[in-house]
Amino acid sequence: MRLKTLIAGAMMMPAVALAWPWSTDMMNQPSIKPQEGTMLNFPERSIPVGGMPTKVADREAAKSLVNPIKATEKSIAEGRTLYKIYCATCHGMTGAADSPVGGKIGAIALNDSYVQESLTEGWVWGTVTFGSYVMPAYGIPQGKRGSNDLNVEERWHVVNYIKHGLVKDHMAASTAAAK
Numbered sequence: 001m002r003l004k005t006l007i008a009g010a011m012m013m014p015a016v017a018l019a020w021p022w023s024t025d026m027m028n029q030p031s032i033k034p035q036e037g038t039m040l041n042f043p044e045r046s047i048p049v050g051g052m053p054t055k056v057a058d059r060e061a062a063k064s065l066v067n068p069i070k071a072t073e074k075s076i077a078e079g080r081t082l083y084k085i086y087c088a089t090c091h092g093m094t095g096a097a098d099s100p101v102g103g104k105i106g107a108i109a110l111n112d113s114y115v116q117e118s119l120t121e122g123w124v125w126g127t128v129t130f131g132s133y134v135m136p137a138y139g140i141p142q143g144k145r146g147s148n149d150l151n152v153e154e155r156w157h158v159v160n161y162i163k164h165g166l167v168k169d170h171m172a173a174s175t176a177a178a179k
């Protein structure tokens, strides 16, 4: 009777039941857990992986950021690929906001002078990072809006494409369509 009462009691108080000494057996293993023990120094000359720690509070703060990635052919090509995956649905294949969705949600054209001349590269990067009013974020999700699909470098590649490849692509597409 006493044993039954004990078991019944343990079942009613799972917190107590979980605290048996053997409850954590599976957790305690020889491997070192995060924050456990002393951190070893990094080997000499090691470099961060995928490292470009760009921390900014919001889009306003990103406005004056200097693009750390040169607009080489390679970067522009990378940006073009990412643009077609992530941006073309709304902004159109070559930025003229002529996609079926674009017209419905008011996506703006990226090939006109507003984006090409008035907006800084930092601002465009900030827009991709934090999103805009309707546009979702691609770097740092805002609440439930957006994702972190693009890392810091990828966002700069997209900026390089918008500022150094998109207009050319748009003109080539328009010429081809007119033929």
Ligand code: HEC
Residues within 6 Å of the ligand: 083, 086, 087, 088, 089, 090, 091, 105, 106, 107, 108, 110, 115, 119, 124, 127, 128, 132, 133, 134, 135, 136, 138, 158, 162
């Ligand atoms: C879901 C649709 C959608 C997608 C996808 C999208 N945008 Fe936008 N974007 C918008 C809309 C709508 C606006 C205008 C309203 C606003 O600012 O939110 C906009 C505005 C912008 C602006 C102008 C910001 C300003 O200050 O006026 C830029 C630059 C831009 N988008 C770039 C991009 C890039 C680069 C991508 C891909 C990484 C992208 N957008 C993906 C919908 C989208």
